Amino acid sequence: MKFIKDDFLWGGATAASQIEGAYNIDGKSLTLLEMKEFKPLKDRANNHFKITDKSDFLKAIENKEGLHYPKRFGIDFYSRYKEDIALFKEAGMNVYRMSIAWARIYPNGDDQKPNEKGLNFYKNVLNECKEKNIKVMVTMSHFDIPYSIVEKYGGWLNRKTIDLFLKYAETLFTEFCDMVDYWLPFNEINMATWSTETGLGVFESTFKTKNERDSASYQGLHNQFIAQAKVIELGKKLCPSAKFGCMVANITTYSLNCNPINEIENLTRQQKTRWFFYDVVARGKYPTYIKRYFEEENINIQMEKDDVEILEKNVVDFISFSYYMSATVAVEEGEKTAGNLIFGGKNPYLKASEWGWQIDPIGLRITLNELWDRYQKPLFIAENGIGVLETLNDQNTVEDNYRIEYLSEHFKQINEAIKDGVDVFGYTMWTPIDVVSASTNEMSKRYGMIFVDYDDYHNGTGNRFKKKSFDWFQNFMKNKEL
Numbered sequence: 001m002k003f004i005k006d007d008f009l010w011g012g013a014t015a016a017s018q019i020e021g022a023y024n025i026d027g028k029s030l031t032l033l034e035m036k037e038f039k040p041l042k043d044r045a046n047n048h049f050k051i052t053d054k055s056d057f058l059k060a061i062e063n064k065e066g067l068h069y070p071k072r073f074g075i076d077f078y079s080r081y082k083e084d085i086a087l088f089k090e091a092g093m094n095v096y097r098m099s100i101a102w103a104r105i106y107p108n109g110d111d112q113k114p115n116e117k118g119l120n121f122y123k124n125v126l127n128e129c130k131e132k133n134i135k136v137m138v139t140m141s142h143f144d145i146p147y148s149i150v151e152k153y154g155g156w157l158n159r160k161t162i163d164l165f166l167k168y169a170e171t172l173f174t175e176f177c178d179m180v181d182y183w184l185p186f187n188e189i190n191m192a193t194w195s196t197e198t199g200l201g202v203f204e205s206t207f208k209t210k211n212e213r214d215s216a217s218y219q220g221l222h223n224q225f226i227a228q229a230k231v232i233e234l235g236k237k238l239c240p241s242a243k244f245g246c247m248v249a250n251i252t253t254y255s256l257n258c259n260p261i262n263e264i265e266n267l268t269r270q271q272k273t274r275w276f277f278y279d280v281v282a283r284g285k286y287p288t289y290i291k292r293y294f295e296e297e298n299i300n301i302q303m304e305k306d307d308v309e310i311l312e313k314n315v316v317d318f319i320s321f322s323y324y325m326s327a328t329v330a331v332e333e334g335e336k337t338a339g340n341l342i343f344g345g346k347n348p349y350l351k352a353s354e355w356g357w358q359i360d361p362i363g364l365r366i367t368l369n370e371l372w373d374r375y376q377k378p379l380f381i382a383e384n385g386i387g388v389l390e391t392l393n394d395q396n397t398v399e400d401n402y403r404i405e406y407l408s409e410h411f412k413q414i415n416e417a418i419k420d421g422v423d424v425f426g427y428t429m430w431t432p433i434d435v436v437s438a439s440t441n442e443m444s445k446r447y448g449m450i451f452v453d454y455d456d457y458h459n460g461t462g463n464r465f466k467k468k469s470f471d472w473f474q475n476f477m478k479n480k481e482l
């Protein structure tokens, strides 16, 4: 099968906290993510993103010996970025989605001036991409709020954080406007309602009741919506030729069966876990179903008088989302599926990865069609991939046929969606190179088409090796055959 869209963007995505390392080099400060120690998982298929104990994080400040904080080390991209970008080019990537670490640019959150050394690092990375003719999509905040902002301002619960973020965004626009093609203010903005730590920089253990927690997470989310809208407004002035998008963790769910009570359960669940986020950023207003939910659950969000107008005037140019899996929904749910943001149950028709993420390429075609029908805005698949336990063989490679199958099956469904009439313009796999896992902190949950020789404790040479999928992707980029 031939992939039919010639100008489609193909590439890979990474996040600063999962690759850079150099956590305290050249003026960078700690982020909350770098305060999460590595704990080997007891049961891979049943682990969750949440950490509820604040002391777990605060131990990190004491820097006790014997504890390992993987996101402080990443895969040494800070010193090896040239080699990595050269490999991305060799694979045939024509777009790279990367993130910038706020804590490298404004280490104290409220510094008067940005950190020059941090800016230089990104200037070098972006130059490298430009020279290689690779388009760049930048995520400004990929779960990595500087700890200084958590401590001084209380993360995204405080509207002051909007101003700090805006100043950071202005610096990025001023410095990098001509080097970046697409901007995403936040990664997976719906994470705010799932993990307040990762999504908002607010410790879960702060809240005593469910209502307190829910109100706070929707408040923090609202502040992020406003921050995103203001960043778009500013970006359009400072970088008029760039495009601005959102990024939502998309979990497509199906009703477990055709019982209408399960169908309606699925519909209302989708409204809360998917549509609400897209509706606000793409249509520019809070939908009635969520207002009803807030009213019934006694969730009160403080809004300022201009907020409604700010949201309305600054909707996104395109919609990007991550898509790894799907799940099922029923009023009486059976066994739950695993995943970073799990909203449902197992599907008897799907296979799952070792971490329990259900593999569903057709779900991607369904998702693309749904999003296009609903919003009529260009779509971009910002993350998609499979994490697997892997080791190098005698030939210093990995025969990752399962990844080739995963990628090609998803590519075929993108092709089908395009034939359906969907306007989707690009895809960045998670990820071109093995990175530290966002949820589990493991290095051994490998997603890349490039193997990185580090184990969970950062032992190893750090050397890079091409897996079989690297050659497969390179070949696909030449002939676009699936």
Ligand code: BG6
Binding pocket: 015, 018, 187, 188, 249, 322, 340, 383, 387, 430, 436, 437, 438, 439, 440, 445
């Ligand atoms: C997404 C995140 O939720 O999933 C990435 O944006 C993350 O940062 C990816 O790495 C895969 O999740 P994990 O937990 O397997 O690394």
